[in-house]
Amino acid sequence: MHKPQGSAAVAALLSFNGGFVDTAGFLGLAGLFTAHVTGNFVTLGAALVLGTHGIIGKILALPEFILVIALARVAGAALRARDLPALRVLLIGKVALLVAFFALAVGYGPFPDPDSPAALLTGFAGIAAMAVQNAVQRVHLSTLPPTTLMTGSTTQATLDAVDLLMGSDAAHSAQIRSRFGRLSLSIVYFAAGCAVAAVLYWLVGFWCLLLPVIVGILSTIIRTEAVPA
Template sequence: MARLPLPILLSFNGGYVDTVGFVALAGLFTAHVTGNFVTLGASIALGTGGALSKLLALPVFCIVILLVRLLSQRLERSRKPVMTVLLWLKLIHFIIAATFAQIHGPFDDGNSLAAFAIGMVLVSAMAIQNAFHRVHLSKMPPTTLMTGTTTQIMLDLADLIGGTAPGDLKPVKERLKRMSASVVAFALGCAAAAVAFLLSRTWCFAVPVVLVALSFFAPVGSPEAASTAAPANAVHTE
């Protein structure tokens, strides 16, 4: 049976977690953390909740990225499977968030300690995903922010339509295919999160646990990504 490539799973997860955080935690972006500057301004101007979470999301994100990088370097020196360790760390964060949601959710008050706590756990989990992608899947499209990807898609389409693309069109078409798949997966993740939230405001936090579990068995999805990920020697590639 065909398995979804790892970048597609990560993109779906990126859209899902960011949407769940936004709708369940008073407008908190857990993946696109710089977007919290906008929602923080809205919280201050309109008196909506979650200001502390939005204020601290970026510092927490940065600290986790720093720690993940230091951990990865230490694991590489010890010849340990970096990708597997990072996936386990992300899985643990999502398990904590899902369990916490069952005990303390739903999070109607964005200013509550419970909403802040689960928000920072999700921000940390997505920081791990961002670091994972930048180090081990750097030749694949981003999985948590689609603005640059969409821009490149439109530029490539314009080059193809205008006849100004390079003589060898195969790399351009392959890039278009990968980037389009990433955007579609991200959008489907957003839609799935909205549906899951409507079905259950607490169980919606359990879906990322399943997505990360599937990631352990996902093929990397391209020769370029496989070569980038090779030093980690952990996730199955095809």
């Protein structure tokens, strides 16, 4: 399979954005995870037990995530059937959703009540953007390491590290070493996104969400240059 040029840069930018948007959403929207659904199950349980706010958004996050992924899948198939650049269009759509997330958060935030309509709409924009990124990752960029699911990546990277330390045949070791390197970088970039988001949110609040918009635009440009279609 042909490996497009710029794939490492795209993986780095998407991983950074995954960590950044997830952290910023968590800090500004009462513990709402925008990039993955597992955390919302945990925080929903905590909210129900402790009686804290943000319950509605956490309940609706999963069905919205599923719906957006399904729509992205259908849209991608329809675009490819018409010989249109599905990957490019979906990445641009994700950037548009990040712009909406940024504009709503800055325009209506901060949110003392995360269950208010404005807060819910803001969270839904962030979730939709990350759902599109997850769908694009699985369908169009499957050769790249996961950009939001760090549990699986950390597990595989640890297993690969142990296998490399234990030793194996040369061909197998080269494959493991390559995968370990890609996964490790993805984890580092995701962690960097989390750290930068935490610092910038503390300094400038929701204005920090301008950075993932810029990063999203860069990832779209790089991918556009790599895939002429």
